[in-house]
Amino acid sequence: MMEKFNRKYNQLILLLACFSILASCKKGDEPAPEFVETNLAPFSVEFDNIIGDRTLTFNNTAAPYTNAAGEKFTVSMLQYFISNIKVATADGKEYAVKQDSSYFLIRSSDKATRFAKVRVPEGDYTRLTFTLGVDSLRSTMGIDKRTGVLDPAANGDHDSGGMYWGWNSGYIFFRFEGNSGVISDNVNGDPTGKKQFKYHIGGFGGYAAPTINNIKTITVDLTTAGIAKVRKDRQSNVHLFVDAMKVFNGPNGFSIAAHPNVMFSDYSVNIAKNLTTMFRHDHTEN
Amino acid sequence: MMSKKQMLIIFSLCLFVYACKKSDMVQEQVEAFLGFQQPANFPEPVYKLSANPVSKAGFELGRSLFYEARLSRNNTVSCGSCHIQSSAFTQHGHDVSHGIDDRLGTRNSPPIMNLAWNKAFMWGGGIFDLDLQPVAPITNHEEMDESVENVMAKLRLLPKYTTLFKNAFGTEEITTARMMKALSQFMVMCISSNSKYDKVMRKEAGASFTAQEQQGYLLFKEKCASCHSEPLFTDGSFHNNGLSLSPINDQGLYTATLIATDRYKFKVPSLRNLKYTAPYMHDGRFLTLDGVLEHYHSQVQDLPNLDPILKNGARLGIALSDDDKGKLLAFLATLNDETFINNPALAEQ
Numbered sequence: 001m002m003e004k005f006n007r008k009y010n011q012l013i014l015l016l017a018c019f020s021i022l023a024s025c026k027k028g029d030e031p032a033p034e035f036v037e038t039n040l041a042p043f044s045v046e047f048d049n050i051i052g053d054r055t056l057t058f059n060n061t062a063a064p065y066t067n068a069a070g071e072k073f074t075v076s077m078l079q080y081f082i083s084n085i086k087v088a089t090a091d092g093k094e095y096a097v098k099q100d101s102s103y104f105l106i107r108s109s110d111k112a113t114r115f116a117k118v119r120v121p122e123g124d125y126t127r128l129t130f131t132l133g134v135d136s137l138r139s140t141m142g143i144d145k146r147t148g149v150l151d152p153a154a155n156g157d158h159d160s161g162g163m164y165w166g167w168n169s170g171y172i173f174f175r176f177e178g179n180s181g182v183i184s185d186n187v188n189g190d191p192t193g194k195k196q197f198k199y200h201i202g203g204f205g206g207y208a209a210p211t212i213n214n215i216k217t218i219t220v221d222l223t224t225a226g227i228a229k230v231r232k233d234r235q236s237n238v239h240l241f242v243d244a245m246k247v248f249n250g251p252n253g254f255s256i257a258a259h260p261n262v263m264f265s266d267y268s269v270n271i272a273k274n275l276t277t278m279f280r281h282d283h284t285e286n
Numbered sequence: 287m288m289s290k291k292q293m294l295i296i297f298s299l300c301l302f303v304y305a306c307k308k309s310d311m312v313q314e315q316v317e318a319f320l321g322f323q324q325p326a327n328f329p330e331p332v333y334k335l336s337a338n339p340v341s342k343a344g345f346e347l348g349r350s351l352f353y354e355a356r357l358s359r360n361n362t363v364s365c366g367s368c369h370i371q372s373s374a375f376t377q378h379g380h381d382v383s384h385g386i387d388d389r390l391g392t393r394n395s396p397p398i399m400n401l402a403w404n405k406a407f408m409w410g411g412g413i414f415d416l417d418l419q420p421v422a423p424i425t426n427h428e429e430m431d432e433s434v435e436n437v438m439a440k441l442r443l444l445p446k447y448t449t450l451f452k453n454a455f456g457t458e459e460i461t462t463a464r465m466m467k468a469l470s471q472f473m474v475m476c477i478s479s480n481s482k483y484d485k486v487m488r489k490e491a492g493a494s495f496t497a498q499e500q501q502g503y504l505l506f507k508e509k510c511a512s513c514h515s516e517p518l519f520t521d522g523s524f525h526n527n528g529l530s531l532s533p534i535n536d537q538g539l540y541t542a543t544l545i546a547t548d549r550y551k552f553k554v555p556s557l558r559n560l561k562y563t564a565p566y567m568h569d570g571r572f573l574t575l576d577g578v579l580e581h582y583h584s585q586v587q588d589l590p591n592l593d594p595i596l597k598n599g600a601r602l603g604i605a606l607s608d609d610d611k612g613k614l615l616a617f618l619a620t621l622n623d624e625t626f627i628n629n630p631a632l633a634e635q
Contacts, residue, residue, distance in 0.1 A: 143417040157433035166421035168412035
């Protein structure tokens with residue numbers, strides 16, 4: 001009797017194990033669907049802003065951040081344009097999100113804006129590419145094409161978060177502001193005495209003549225931290241950490257005291273290079 | 287009793303008469319507002335009118351917006367405040383523009399004139415599309431100090447604009463694109479093409495230069511026309527014309543391009559309507575045309591990027607005798623266009 005029960009029990013376990021293997025097969029190793037450009041499914045990229053080893057909090061004077069130059073600072077604003085999202089499969093199939101649906105303004109003051117939600121064909125993607133900034137073509141388009149986040153009137157005025165330069169037609173690609181005690185109160189720092197730093201990085205390459213081009217293409221390899229399996233019945237989300245500490249500590253490291261304000265200037269090119277190192281793939285939710 | 291057939295005939299006759307009447311009315315309206323007309327002696331416009339054709343309603347909305355003080359933070363300054371029609375849409379008597387809260391800008395208010403032929407805007411460039419131009423003065427701290435978003439919020443509260451936007455664009459919706467396109471429709475209609483010079487060039491009846499004007503014209507072609515090219519009297523390019531550096535060290539085009547060879551280059555202004563647009567140069571430093579001519583004759587500074595035309599061997603500038611100056615001034619006076627500064631359609635209504 002006991003033996004019989006054991007045998008049955010073993011069979012049951014075996015059966016269960018088989019099921020669970022099958023089930024895990026389905027989730028993990030299911031073959032990628034055929035790549036069809038019109039077979040679109042939801043896909044998102046999450047821009048999770050951090051500062052070095054810590055999450056981003058605003059105006060945290062109790063526990064300021066410290067950059068590689070040893071300068072303590074707090075952050076009051078961080079926002080940037082992400083555009084022209086592209087994905088690629090391991091076997092080289094590429095898909096570029098439709099232009100008109102491919103412009104996002106990530107504003108760290110509004111958590112809802114941290115996702116760039118797009119639609120791409122069902123498939124398994126090993127590479128993600130996007131633009132940090134607004135491409136030169138869109139930067140020179142007529143007013144009719146400048147809607148949504150690209151509306152020159154959007155996002156408030158220049159002091160409250162505007163991302164458009166009226167005097168030199170073009171978008172601010174990356175805007176990062178905060179405070180640091182190392183900033184002088186004279187014209188080389190912040191004459192208002194508020195000890196503010198401001199980095200407004202833009203420059204699409206010029207309209208009539210070539211000028212500085214700070215448009216950056218970021219490519220993220222997804223094979224290490226998790227490929228994106230885009231299916232219609234799921235929400236595949238590539239979760240990126242965006243480390244704003246790299247503004248100061250990137251390959252062209254600098255001190256806040258030396259460059260507290262960088263806007264449309266030659267020096268902005270150095271900072272724009274730093275920005276390309278901010279993006280790190282943490283994981284993918286499939 | 288009329289038969290059915292008779293009734294039908296009468297009815298269709300009525301329809302026919304009505305239709306005729308309607309088409310006559312439409313034709314009348316078309317005749318009253320001609321839209322954008324390219325003057326016979328002007329080239330093709332640069333502005334893409336096909337993307338924003340000028341309609342009567344669009345022009346009228348643009349005109350209202352141009353004279354609308356709500357474009358500024360405290361509703362005190364309109365476009366027309368610094369661009370006054372009687373001064374050929376400049377701010378007469380002000381070296382640099384006088385904006386909100388009595389703040390002063392750094393540059394002389396340029397004319398709103400023949401902008402459909404402009405390739406770039408502002409003395410120092412930076413803006414290449416007329417539709418994007420108004421964002422600059424609206425948001426500039428010294429000019430209107432307002433946000434475009436807030437301007438639209440203020441306009442939405444006014445029934446006048448609900449109607450005007452609906453007339454111009456079909457619905458009441460107020461958007462950045464609609465507001466900017468309406469302003470452009472008004473601005474491209476600010477055409478100055480009826481000066482004595484234009485009439486002579488178009489060989490209109492009775493129009494001819496005096497001997498002095500004709501000699502001035504020849505001198506102009508020899509000494510000025512390389513930058514101030516006809517018929518707009520600017521080639522739209524940027525040059526360093528040897529002005530001594532200003533106390534604020536305005537670097538002109540360089541600020542917008544960061545190209546070293548653009549330092550101290552400013553846009554070539556048109557020579558039309560000089561009678562109404564004093565003072566002159568990007569910072570309004572010359573109060574009279576005599577002052578301007580004397581600059582070219584004897585005050586040109588040898589600064590980096592000085593235009594090569596102004597440097598012939600050891601001599602800087604353009605040699606001008608008193609006689610030359612008199613003739614040039616006589617010719618320049620033929621470029622004044624009274625019909626432009628008095629055109630009632632361009633005035634605040």
